[in-house]
Amino acid sequence: MAPAPGVNAAGWQYHPAVRTNLVLLTAALTLPLVARAPRVDTPPVRVSVAVNRPGATIPSTLLGVFFEDINFAADGGIYPERVKNRSFEFPDPLMGWRRATLTDAAGRFSVETATPASPANPHYLRVTSTAGKFGVSNEGFRGIGIRNGERYAVRLLARRGANGPASVRVEFENTQGRALGGVTLEGLTTTWQKLSGTITAEATELHALARVVTGGPGTVDLDMVSVFPADTWAHRENGLRADLVQLLKDLHPGFLRFPGGCIVEGRFLEGRYQWKKTIGDPSDRTLIVNRWNDEFSGRAAPDYYQTFGLGFYEYFQLSEDIGASPLPILNCGMACQFNSGELAPLDKIDPYIQDALDLIEFANGATTTPWGAKRAALGHPAPFNMTMIGVGNEQWGPQYLERYAKFAKVLGAQHPEIRLVASADPFTERENFKTQWDGLRKIGAGFVDEHFYRPPQWFYDNVGRYDSYPRTGPKIFVGEYAAHLPQRQGMRPSTLTAALAEAAWLTGLERNADLVGMSSFAPLFAHVDAWQWTPNLIWFDNLTSFGTPSYYVQQVFGQNRGTTILPVTIDGDAKNGIGGVFASASLDQSAREVVVKLVNPGSDARDVALALDGATAVGARAVTLTGTADAENSLESPTAVSPSNAVASVTSGKYSLPPRSVVVLRVRIS
Numbered sequence: 001m002a003p004a005p006g007v008n009a010a011g012w013q014y015h016p017a018v019r020t021n022l023v024l025l026t027a028a029l030t031l032p033l034v035a036r037a038p039r040v041d042t043p044p045v046r047v048s049v050a051v052n053r054p055g056a057t058i059p060s061t062l063l064g065v066f067f068e069d070i071n072f073a074a075d076g077g078i079y080p081e082r083v084k085n086r087s088f089e090f091p092d093p094l095m096g097w098r099r100a101t102l103t104d105a106a107g108r109f110s111v112e113t114a115t116p117a118s119p120a121n122p123h124y125l126r127v128t129s130t131a132g133k134f135g136v137s138n139e140g141f142r143g144i145g146i147r148n149g150e151r152y153a154v155r156l157l158a159r160r161g162a163n164g165p166a167s168v169r170v171e172f173e174n175t176q177g178r179a180l181g182g183v184t185l186e187g188l189t190t191t192w193q194k195l196s197g198t199i200t201a202e203a204t205e206l207h208a209l210a211r212v213v214t215g216g217p218g219t220v221d222l223d224m225v226s227v228f229p230a231d232t233w234a235h236r237e238n239g240l241r242a243d244l245v246q247l248l249k250d251l252h253p254g255f256l257r258f259p260g261g262c263i264v265e266g267r268f269l270e271g272r273y274q275w276k277k278t279i280g281d282p283s284d285r286t287l288i289v290n291r292w293n294d295e296f297s298g299r300a301a302p303d304y305y306q307t308f309g310l311g312f313y314e315y316f317q318l319s320e321d322i323g324a325s326p327l328p329i330l331n332c333g334m335a336c337q338f339n340s341g342e343l344a345p346l347d348k349i350d351p352y353i354q355d356a357l358d359l360i361e362f363a364n365g366a367t368t369t370p371w372g373a374k375r376a377a378l379g380h381p382a383p384f385n386m387t388m389i390g391v392g393n394e395q396w397g398p399q400y401l402e403r404y405a406k407f408a409k410v411l412g413a414q415h416p417e418i419r420l421v422a423s424a425d426p427f428t429e430r431e432n433f434k435t436q437w438d439g440l441r442k443i444g445a446g447f448v449d450e451h452f453y454r455p456p457q458w459f460y461d462n463v464g465r466y467d468s469y470p471r472t473g474p475k476i477f478v479g480e481y482a483a484h485l486p487q488r489q490g491m492r493p494s495t496l497t498a499a500l501a502e503a504a505w506l507t508g509l510e511r512n513a514d515l516v517g518m519s520s521f522a523p524l525f526a527h528v529d530a531w532q533w534t535p536n537l538i539w540f541d542n543l544t545s546f547g548t549p550s551y552y553v554q555q556v557f558g559q560n561r562g563t564t565i566l567p568v569t570i571d572g573d574a575k576n577g578i579g580g581v582f583a584s585a586s587l588d589q590s591a592r593e594v595v596v597k598l599v600n601p602g603s604d605a606r607d608v609a610l611a612l613d614g615a616t617a618v619g620a621r622a623v624t625l626t627g628t629a630d631a632e633n634s635l636e637s638p639t640a641v642s643p644s645n646a647v648a649s650v651t652s653g654k655y656s657l658p659p660r661s662v663v664v665l666r667v668r669i670s
């Protein structure tokens with residue numbers, strides 16, 4: 001059923017301003033894999049894999065990652081800047097800052113604009129000490145996470161007044177004002193200078209503050225006050241939070257879709273994502289309000305802005321770091337249709353198309369081209385090998401087709417090597433969904449992006465959705481999906497129950513990997529103290545992170561993708577889900593392994609008799625994800641539902657699927 005108007009596919013009301021256990025088993029195939037679960041007397045489910053009838057190649061992009069700056073995913077999340085409003089450019093330029101609680105100091109502070117270091121960053125802070133080492137404290141993003149003994153890079157712009165002190169000191173402090181390590185930056189002059197140093201934290205704190213104090217009486221001007229962990233991913237100066245990047249890399253993602261989501265569109269066109277404003281010196285990247293700041297009244301985050309410290313160059317780098325193909329999504333000349341739906345007139349659409357052309361040059365162009373030269377100047381002369389661009393997100397109606405057609409015409413003529421990703425109507429049950437698909441087939445698209453935020457049962461009922469789709473024309477991108485359980489204490493929980501439904505759905509996608517080229521769970525990240533949307537794949541606080549059971553489903557499928565589809569039947573039937581068991585199979589050519597994915601959502605164990613037609617098994621190992629229906633992971637128990645190793649005995653191709661389990665069998669063949 002289509003959601004009600006004004007409510008998105010996830011059932012969320014948009015802003016009214018219309019303006020387990022994962023068990024690794026290794027064994028010889030001739031012994032049965034015995035689960036420690038109650039046995040039942042139902043006959044074994046016969047799962048037959050036609051190794052002798054290989055199908056299409058499974059694209060490396062079948063499973064990927066969808067990144068959007070929602071739930072503090074970027075600022076306060078994977079972009080590990082510790083200082084909120086470091087540039088004093090929030091509309092309330094002192095948001096996040098307050099007078100430091102130092103007893104033996106007196107003074108005042110104000111935001112000034114008269115002589116900034118950069119016109120792109122016009123506001124700066126003036127701190128005047130009238131006694132002692134007066135200063136200001138920053139509260140970070142729901143606090144500042146520091147670890148005892150770890151190093152933090154401090155960088156800021158500063159100058160002193162005529163009689164001002166020659167130094168400033170940056171310190172971590174706890175909420176009682178006790179210093180937890182600091183560094184003194186010397187050599188201030190009366191002109192703006194970049195100063196830097198390193199703090200070694202002297203305690204572990206989840207909710208520390210960072211204070212900046214003058215070296216003594218007099219005036220100091222400050223801007224771009226930045227504190228970064230030294231151990232960012234790849235130790236880059238403007239790098240990303242290492243634990244979160246590692247979690248992404250462990251998914252073995254085939255692609256990274258960025259920067260969203262609705263964030264691409266903006267509530268109004270003015271607030272759309274403009275990639276050209278997100279590259280270059282971070283202090284020159286003009287921030288804007290994050291559209292999730294007050295989208296949902298119950299989860300307002302008035303301090304949520306996009307500084308673009310994580311910008312398009314960093315997204316491309318991240319894609320490369322995690323081995324994923326970059327998939328940028330661009331605004332198509334339409335603001336979010338759940339909000340204003342503002343349109344760029346068709347005769348004024350060229351700058352939007354030019355953004356796409358320039359992005360191709362930025363990502364792939366020779367270093368002698370204007371945009372290729374910018375990429376090289378940022379430190380990446382080699383191309384990023386971008387092969388896809390998305391045009392719009394969750395758009396619908398004739399206005400979308402008109403705008404998409406213009407993009408397709410220009411990009412198709414100038415860059416036939418780039419595959420365009422077009423948006424399906426997110427209301428998949430209404431008539432326009434079909435009309436829009438028909439239109440996109442006529443115009444042509446590399447992929448059409450369908451989104452599903454539905455209850456678990458929907459995913460079971462729809463595992464065969466793509467069995468009957470036409471095999472010609474655009475490929476499918478399931479760009480956003482998640483099984484939504486009823487809310488509990490205001491949140492949709494991420495339990496094994498939801499993850500099992502997603503696993504069953506993935507067997508359906510894998511069976512149809514000749515048509516389904518890409519898929520991604522959504523959203524990706526959420527800060528435990530600053531989220532707007534549930535469920536999410538990965539949660540974090542200021543120091544640690546964990547993957548949900550859904551994360552481990554993505555990981556198991558991503559790490560065991562296989563290279564070629566193998567036809568599979570359950571009890572002699574090609575339909576998925578027969579007898580409540582869901583299955584797909586593939587061949588991993590280089591490993592010479594048949595990879596069989598089995599999902600048993602039921603609360604009883606199920607015996608499976610596996611037959612491989614046209615192949616002889618010489619050994620097997622299995623990965624099993626199981627647990628209680630309500631099993632969840634958390635900061636306290638991050639791996640309650642997570643991979644573990646076990647050895648099982650196997651005889652005569654018989655396996656027992658534990659209750660509520662995902663089992664991946666990797667069978668070595670001769």
Ligand code: AHR
Nearest residue numbers: 008261262263394522523
């Ligand atoms: O994933 C969260 C939001 O859901 C995305 O921004 C949007 O595309 C969809 O409505």
